[in-house]
Amino acid sequence: MTESPEQPLERAVCVYCASSRTAHPEYRAAARRLGEVLAGEGVGIVYGGGAAGSMGALADGALSKGGRVVGILPRFMADLEWGHKGLSDLQLVEDLRTRKHMMLTLSQAAIALPGGSGTLEELLEAITLKRLGLYLNPIVMVNTRGFFAPLLELLTHAIEERFMDPRHRLMWQVVATPEEVPAALAAAPAWTAHARSFAAV
Numbered sequence: 001m002t003e004s005p006e007q008p009l010e011r012a013v014c015v016y017c018a019s020s021r022t023a024h025p026e027y028r029a030a031a032r033r034l035g036e037v038l039a040g041e042g043v044g045i046v047y048g049g050g051a052a053g054s055m056g057a058l059a060d061g062a063l064s065k066g067g068r069v070v071g072i073l074p075r076f077m078a079d080l081e082w083g084h085k086g087l088s089d090l091q092l093v094e095d096l097r098t099r100k101h102m103m104l105t106l107s108q109a110a111i112a113l114p115g116g117s118g119t120l121e122e123l124l125e126a127i128t129l130k131r132l133g134l135y136l137n138p139i140v141m142v143n144t145r146g147f148f149a150p151l152l153e154l155l156t157h158a159i160e161e162r163f164m165d166p167r168h169r170l171m172w173q174v175v176a177t178p179e180e181v182p183a184a185l186a187a188a189p190a191w192t193a194h195a196r197s198f199a200a201v
Helices: 025-040 053-064 075-079 096-105 117-131 149-160 166-171 178-187 193-198
Strands: 012-016 044-047 069-074 089-093 110-112 139-142 173-175
Touching: 012 096, 012 117, 025 044, 025 053, 025 178, 044 053, 044 096, 053 069, 069 075, 069 096, 075 089, 089 096, 096 117, 110 117, 117 139, 117 166, 139 178, 149 166, 173 178
Parallel strands: 012 044, 012 110, 044 069, 069 089, 110 139, 139 173
Antiparallel strands: none
C-alpha cells in the first residue's frame, strides 16, 4: 500500500466498474473476463481498488493471469476495509476527486463496465473532459446485457437536440463483450485538443 502517486504506467487502462454484490452474475463474469483479457494482452489495470462486485472480479481475473492491477482507494474506504488485499499496488488518496484524476492520468484509455451512479459519473466525466480536449485517449463501454443502451440513447438525443455536436459520437466506442475491447482500443479514432473548436455548439 502506498500513499504517493506513481508515474503513468507504461501500458495500462483505467476501468470504471461497480462494487454491487447483488447485480446479475453476468456483470461480474464479464468483469472477470475483461481482467483476464487485458492481462493476456499485457495491459495493466488502474481501477477503484475495491474487493466486491465487478471491482473484485476484474482484479481477480487479471491477477489470475499474472496481470498488474493498481487500485486507487480513498482513505475513508480503506478505513471501512473495502480495499482489495491482493493487488499489485493499492494507492490511498484523500477523496473521490483525486481518485478519478489519478485513474485517468496513470492510464492511456478508459473502459466502462456497467455500474451505478458512481460508475456513470466517472464515465460521463471522462466524456466531458474529452469533449473539452482535456482528455484525448480512447473511451470504451462494455455493453454487457445491453446495459448502456439507455445512456447511448440519451447521448444520441442530446446530439439530436443540439446540446452536443455530431462529431462527439466519435468520443466513445461500444462493444458487446470483453474480448472485443483490445480491438476497440486500437481502432479508436484519433482525438486532439482541436476538439475545443467544436466543444460548444
